[in-house]
Amino acid sequence: MQLVTAIIKPFKLDDIREALSDIGIRGVTVTEVKGFGRQKGHTELYRGAEYVVDFLPKIKLEVAIGQDMVEQVIEAITRAANTGKIGDGKIFVTSLQEVIRIRTGESGAAAL
Secondary structure, three states: OEEEEEEEOHHHHHHHHHHHHHOOOOOOEEEEEEEOOOOOOEEEEEOOEEEEEOOEEEEEEEEEEOHHHHHHHHHHHHHHHOOOOOOOEEEEEEEOOOOEOOOOOOEHHHHO
């Protein structure tokens, strides 16, 4: 079992949700986050005053899946999130030791 975490631009969320749904992914956790990478924020003008925005709004997606779906999920997210511009995001894949469905007590792949 794997946990795929993607940090993406907020306006790409619906495209990614549809792409994941098309390959059969049924559950996704979405969190609004802020951060920066190579983009390093930007300068904005508000009421005539310039100020620096260090942390940019992003979306964090988390998908728990079986090992057999990892490549498909990575491909779907990459294809849907790509704008070709800086700040498109990153994808992280980590191993899950155990998954337990609270309602039924199922564990392992059955809990996904």
